[in-house]
Amino acid sequence: xxxxxxxxxxxxxxxxxxxxxxxxxxxxxxxxxxxxxxxxxxxxxxxxxxxxxxxxxxxxxxxxxxxxxxxxxxxxxxxxx
Amino acid sequence: xxxxxxxxxxxxxxxxxxxxxxxxxxxxxxxxxxxxxxxxxxxxxxxxxxxxxxxxxxxxxxxxxxxxxxxxxxxxxxxxxxxxxxxxxxxxxxxxxxxxxxxxxxxxxxxxxxxxxxxxxxxxxxxxxxxxxxxxxxxxxxxxxxxxxxxxxxxxxxxxxxxxxxxxxxxxxxxxxxxxxxxxxxxxxxxxxxxxxxxxxxxxxxxxxxxxxxxxxxxxxxxxxxxxxxxxxxxxxxxxxxxxxxxxxxxxxxxxxxxxxxxxxxxxxxxxxxxxxxxxxxxxxxxxxxxxxxxxxxxxxxxxxxxxxxxxxxxxxxxxxxxxxxxxxxxxxxxxxxxxxxxxxxxxxxxxxxxxxxxxxxxxxxxxxxxxxxxxxxxxxxxxxxxxxxxxxxxxxxxxxxxxxxxxxxxxxxxxxxxxxxxxxxxxxxxxxxxxxxxxxxxxxxx
Numbered sequence: 001x002x003x004x005x006x007x008x009x010x011x012x013x014x015x016x017x018x019x020x021x022x023x024x025x026x027x028x029x030x031x032x033x034x035x036x037x038x039x040x041x042x043x044x045x046x047x048x049x050x051x052x053x054x055x056x057x058x059x060x061x062x063x064x065x066x067x068x069x070x071x072x073x074x075x076x077x078x079x080x081x
Numbered sequence: 082x083x084x085x086x087x088x089x090x091x092x093x094x095x096x097x098x099x100x101x102x103x104x105x106x107x108x109x110x111x112x113x114x115x116x117x118x119x120x121x122x123x124x125x126x127x128x129x130x131x132x133x134x135x136x137x138x139x140x141x142x143x144x145x146x147x148x149x150x151x152x153x154x155x156x157x158x159x160x161x162x163x164x165x166x167x168x169x170x171x172x173x174x175x176x177x178x179x180x181x182x183x184x185x186x187x188x189x190x191x192x193x194x195x196x197x198x199x200x201x202x203x204x205x206x207x208x209x210x211x212x213x214x215x216x217x218x219x220x221x222x223x224x225x226x227x228x229x230x231x232x233x234x235x236x237x238x239x240x241x242x243x244x245x246x247x248x249x250x251x252x253x254x255x256x257x258x259x260x261x262x263x264x265x266x267x268x269x270x271x272x273x274x275x276x277x278x279x280x281x282x283x284x285x286x287x288x289x290x291x292x293x294x295x296x297x298x299x300x301x302x303x304x305x306x307x308x309x310x311x312x313x314x315x316x317x318x319x320x321x322x323x324x325x326x327x328x329x330x331x332x333x334x335x336x337x338x339x340x341x342x343x344x345x346x347x348x349x350x351x352x353x354x355x356x357x358x359x360x361x362x363x364x365x366x367x368x369x370x371x372x373x374x375x376x377x378x379x380x381x382x383x384x385x386x387x388x389x390x391x392x393x394x395x396x397x398x399x400x401x402x403x404x405x406x407x408x409x410x411x412x413x414x415x416x417x418x419x420x421x422x423x424x425x426x427x428x429x430x431x432x433x434x435x436x437x438x439x440x441x442x443x444x445x446x447x448x449x450x451x452x453x454x455x456x457x458x459x460x461x462x463x464x465x466x467x468x469x470x471x472x473x474x475x476x477x478x479x480x481x482x483x484x485x486x487x488x489x490x491x492x493x494x495x496x497x498x499x500x501x502x503x504x505x506x507x508x509x510x511x512x513x514x515x516x517x518x519x520x521x522x523x524x525x526x527x528x
Contacts, residue, residue, distance in 0.1 A: 013462070042461075045464050
């Protein structure tokens with residue numbers, strides 16, 4: 001079973017939902033396709049989407065909602081095949 | 082009277098306010114989040130109080146924590162700076178209820194100017210031109226079409242419940258009006274839960290002008306205008322004073338209109354009235370009033386020789402306005418550029434991090450308002466403004482030359498900034514000739 005890590009392109013605050021009242025982009029076990037939005041990173045009042053760069057299934061998120069993350073940090077683990 | 086001032090802000094504006102407060106002999110109290118422990122305001126203020134964790138909602142927007150810090154420190158007044166709680170009427174009320182002075186206008190004024198419809202109505206009553214539009218909402222297509230014909234094309238259809246640039250469509254000609262009307266109604270209903278629309282004339286090539294005013298609740302003076310047409314995503318990046326676009330007659334009419342509206346509001350403190358200016362017709366239209374100090378206030382300070390923060394504090398001390406209108410005279414031209422921690426080559430992606438080294442410009446006619454020092458770590462939590470480079474010279478051409486020189490001196494390592502964009506702008510023929518409008522920069526960047 002191959003695993004793939006999705007990395008944040010930016011440092012900042014990680015969000016799993018598009019808005020506080022909305023459901024998370026992805027849950028553990030969800031299918032995920034290359035290009036799917038899996039989270040948001042907020043840095044200096046700008047929001048940037050984090051997109052999956054592989055097809056597969058969400059194994060688990062590696063960071064909590066609203067956690068501070070570094071650039072290049074893995075936020076999500078995907079099972080690719 | 083108060084002899085101790087708490088600054089409810091961070092970054093360059095907190096530094097700016099602390100400087101003038103100290104010159105006035107006031108004791109200063111900085112507040113800071115856990116992310117700003119090693120910041121310049123904390124270092125420069127006489128005292129500093131931690132008010133919470135890094136997210137602004139838990140620190141710089143935490144009114145209770147700020148007021149508690151002021152009381153514990155024995156401060157008599159709170160200066161809100163810009164952003165954060167500066168235009169929050171409830172905060173201004175809470176400050177007063179705690180027996181402290183809010184350095185700014187009354188809560189009623191903040192509330193009125195924060196309500197677009199109320200501000201428009203006040204402008205109309207003060208005989209200040211507003212962007213031509215429908216009188217409130219348009220009920221149906223026949224009424225809307227009639228209103229559009231009166232206003233003139235192109236016309237904007239705006240969702241009453243919209244805001245921040247959302248829920249807007251533009252009809253270029255009468256022929257396409259009905260089409261846009263139906264779509265705009267449906268979009269407004271879907272996006273905002275209300276299909277109510279109102280109309281406003283669409284100004285294709287407008288400049289952004291604004292007038293600085295000072296008031297003591299009885300008397301108002303203006304400190305002339307600034308031009309802030311160079312914007313990206315409605316954020317100003319380059320500001321100057323005076324506006325290179327208007328003649329003396331227009332200037333006098335513009336500034337007189339701002340005084341009329343501020344007088345009507347019995348304005349107290351420093352405020353800015355924002356306008357759109359139509360190059361083609363020479364008309365100006367009031368859009369809104371900011372009831373606080375603004376980021377770009379230094380260009381006015383340099384041409385008028387007035388410390389606006391000093392005047393704000395003295396007015397808050399209860400002193401009558403010291404200036405009479407004839408005493409407000411300007412000299413030369415001033416330009417400000419905003420150095421943001423963003424990468425112009427990567428779609429202005431934010432660039433927080435540790436500042437390994439920094440060289441700030443200096444010399445004749447150069448002022449730098451900044452939070453930077455070597456080793457400073459730019460946190461990811463707040464806006465990206467690192468420094469404002471402001472120059473003043475006898476003429477606009479000399480100011481441009483001075484800005485070119487100042488930008489060449491500016492060096493920073495560790496974070497990417499918008500300095501490269503400004504080095505490009507300052508050399509651009511259109512910028513040198515001041516041939517720009519609020520859409521210019523976006524088009525330049527898209528090219």
